[in-house]
Amino acid sequence: MGILEGKKILITGVLNDQSLAFGAAKLAQEQGAEIVLTGVGRGLSITQRTARKLPITPEVLELDITNPDHLDAVKSHIASKWNKLDGILHSIGFAPSACLEGDIFNAQWSDVSVALEVSAYSLKALVEGMLPLLITAGTSSVVGLDFDATVAWPGYNWMGVSKAALESLSRYLARDVGKHKIRVNLISAGPVKTIAAKSVSGFNAFETLWGDRSPLGWSLTDSEPVAKAIVAFLSDWFPATTGEIVHVDGGYHAMGA
Ligand SMILES: NC(=O)c1ccc[n+]([C@@H]2O[C@H](COP(=O)([O-])OP(=O)(O)OC[C@H]3O[C@@H](n4cnc5c(N)ncnc54)[C@H](O)[C@@H]3O)[C@@H](O)[C@H]2O)c1
16 A cells, blocks of 8 residues: 555646656655646646656646636635645746846846746745645645755856745745644755756756765656655655755755865
8 A cells, every 4th residue: 555545636847757746746646646737838738748657647737826816726626526635746946047047146026026936935825725625634745846045056046046935935834834734845856857957057067066975876867766755745654744844865965075
């Protein structure tokens, strides 16, 4: 029996089969979960195609996280399908190119506000939108994906600032939904080659650096360690953990040089 047997889980952020959320969706199904995916805009049809690569083809709902009507529609659909949600994976990030190029002065508020809304505020919007379904489950788990925001990275710029906001937000959310037995945790993942990663100009710098410095080693093409941590947090095996950030990065964060 899998550790997610009987659980109903909403998984955002599957674009293609390299998406971190794809590995999590596959493992979640293997561990017994029923899942629904979401896709957005022009990527929606790619998500639908990618969904067919999973062991069981799940439903794909349209969700632009900045659109309250989409959030309402997803909530209503899941309410009539399952009437509860045991877990949510927030695997959403986007920043306009001005936020990811040059130095920190390169982007203006019109771009920065998009990065912050889609990559940080969206966690609050998602939890708020699905709150009644999470409460109905009795106990539930929300997991988000972070990239260590305690230091500055090459090229990450305003996405790094957005991740710092996400880290802080996860703690405030954990504070305010704990009374409903909803846990909110982040996985701080090492670099993995995905579509989102391609838009980070400094990403190539990680290629040798990460593998060399991480005591456990690190592969930029293997998202399974991240998927396993996500599934563990969606399971009942961290019942007293919330507001936490767990590094799944080969141990890179703990090394000084
Ligand atoms: N790849 C890495 O190295 C890495 C490392 C740490 C954390 N992360 C984080 O993991 C998460 C997933 O990214 P990924 O690397 O799998 O890349 P990805 O490109 O496969 O996934 C990003 C997802 O965000 C979704 N998205 C963008 N704008 C959206 C919107 N307005 N509404 C709804 N969804 C939207 C996209 O559709 C896509 O599915 C992101 O939060 C990213 O910052 C990635």
